[in-house]
Amino acid sequence: MARVVVTGGAGFLGSHLCHRLLERGDEVVCLDNLITGSITNIEDLFGNPRFSYVELDVSTFIHVPGDVDAVLHFASPASPIDFERIPIQILKVGSLGTHNALGLAKAKGAKFFLASTSEVYGDPLVHPQSETYWGNVNPIGPRGVYDEAKRFAEAMTMAYHRHHGLDVRIVRIFNTYGPQMRPDDGRAVSNFIVQALQGQDITVFGDGNQTRSFTYVDDEVLGFLALLDSDVVGPVNIGNPNEFTILQLAEIVIDITGSSSKIIHEPLPVDDPMQRKPDITKATELLGWKPEIELREGITKAAAYFERVLRSGD
Numbered sequence: 001m002a003r004v005v006v007t008g009g010a011g012f013l014g015s016h017l018c019h020r021l022l023e024r025g026d027e028v029v030c031l032d033n034l035i036t037g038s039i040t041n042i043e044d045l046f047g048n049p050r051f052s053y054v055e056l057d058v059s060t061f062i063h064v065p066g067d068v069d070a071v072l073h074f075a076s077p078a079s080p081i082d083f084e085r086i087p088i089q090i091l092k093v094g095s096l097g098t099h100n101a102l103g104l105a106k107a108k109g110a111k112f113f114l115a116s117t118s119e120v121y122g123d124p125l126v127h128p129q130s131e132t133y134w135g136n137v138n139p140i141g142p143r144g145v146y147d148e149a150k151r152f153a154e155a156m157t158m159a160y161h162r163h164h165g166l167d168v169r170i171v172r173i174f175n176t177y178g179p180q181m182r183p184d185d186g187r188a189v190s191n192f193i194v195q196a197l198q199g200q201d202i203t204v205f206g207d208g209n210q211t212r213s214f215t216y217v218d219d220e221v222l223g224f225l226a227l228l229d230s231d232v233v234g235p236v237n238i239g240n241p242n243e244f245t246i247l248q249l250a251e252i253v254i255d256i257t258g259s260s261s262k263i264i265h266e267p268l269p270v271d272d273p274m275q276r277k278p279d280i281t282k283a284t285e286l287l288g289w290k291p292e293i294e295l296r297e298g299i300t301k302a303a304a305y306f307e308r309v310l311r312s313g314d
C-alpha cells in the first residue's frame, strides 16, 4: 500500500485514477481546484477512510502533510475549448503547477508521474507517432498554450530526474473517452454522443478526414498503473492505435445511438492536427500493456453514461 497524491483528482482521468488506486489498496490524497474537475466525479469516495480531498490550486502552492510515496500530476484543463477560455491557467498549471508538484515529490522522496500528451507531437509530420518524434508544434497558436505547457512540463520533469535524481515517469496520453467526461467538454466524442442523444446536428469540423485514435478510459488508466509500477522513465505513449477519421466516428455514434441526427460541417479549428495515431511498441514491450476495448464497445458504454447524465440533468 502506498500513499499517493493525485493532482487534478476530481477531473476526468484523475477521478478514474483515484478510484483504481483505492481499489488496489492505496491511500489517495486528491487535490483539485475544480476549474474543470467536478465533485460529482469523486463524491462516492468521501466515506472511504483511505481517501481525502483538498480544494487547492496547485499552480499556487502545494502542501501535503505526512509521508507521500508518489505524486501523480494530472491537473490541467485539456480540451481545445479550454485553450480558448482559460489559456493562462493552462500555461500556469503546466509550468508552475508542475514545478510545485515536482517540489513536493522531491521534498517527500516520492516518485513523480507526469500526465503528458500526444499534443507534444503537434500536427505530426511522422505517422504513427513514436516517442522518438520531437513534434511539430506552433508555439504561438491557440493550441500552443497546452502543447508548450506540456512540453515544458516534460523538460522540467527530466531536469528534476537528471539534476536531482528524482524517480520520474512520463506518460503521453492519446484521446481518451468514457464515463465522467463532461457532457459539455467540447471533444468530438462527448459532443457527438450528446448531439446524437438529443437529436441535434452532429458538428464535424472541416471535411472530417482528420484522424484520431480513441482510447477507452479503463484501458488508459491500466496503462498509467503499468507505467507507475514499472522502472521505465518514459516518455511512453499510452493510447489505442486503431485510427478513425472524425467522419467515421460521427457515423459510428449515429449507428450505436440509433439517432436520426444529421452530420453538418463547421470550420476546422486553427492548427487542428490532421492525423494522430500512437506507436505503442514501447508500452507493449516494456510494460506488457495494450488496449482491450475497441471503439464500438467503448462508445456503447460512453453513450449509456451520457444518457444517464442527460436524464438526471447533472
Ligand code: UDP
Residues within 6 Å of the ligand: 079, 080, 175, 186, 187, 188, 189, 191, 192, 203, 204, 205, 206, 210, 212, 246, 268, 269, 272, 273
Ligand atoms: N471535432 C469535430 N466536432 C466537434 C468537436 C471536435 O469535428 O464537435 C474534431 C476536432 O476538430 C478534431 C477532432 O474532432 O479534429 C478531435 O477533437 P477533440 O477536441 O476531441 O480532441 P483533440 O483535437 O484534442 O484531439
